[in-house]
Amino acid sequence: MRLRVNPIACTGHGQCAELLPERVTMDEWGYPLISAEPVPAGLEGLARRAVADCPKLALLADSEEKGSEEKGSEEKGSEETQRSRRAGH
């Protein structure tokens, strides 16, 4: 799991940094800086809570397995497109 923030929706409440200081710090204006490092399994519960508790729904969690599945299906689709192009000349 990796965290990211929607900078347009975020209003800088700072709740996320309080819940998960291991992955979220605040910049000088009070907006969150999210670590690019994946959230370790031991912190996933807190990370999910930070996502759920964000008052602006601006904190998002990306599941890494889901991302690789989507990428795989995109690649498959692209192969099929190339095959049908070759077949049709």
Ligand code: SF4
């Ligand atoms: S809790 Fe939500 S709105 Fe507040 S700083 Fe974090 S991401 Fe932004």
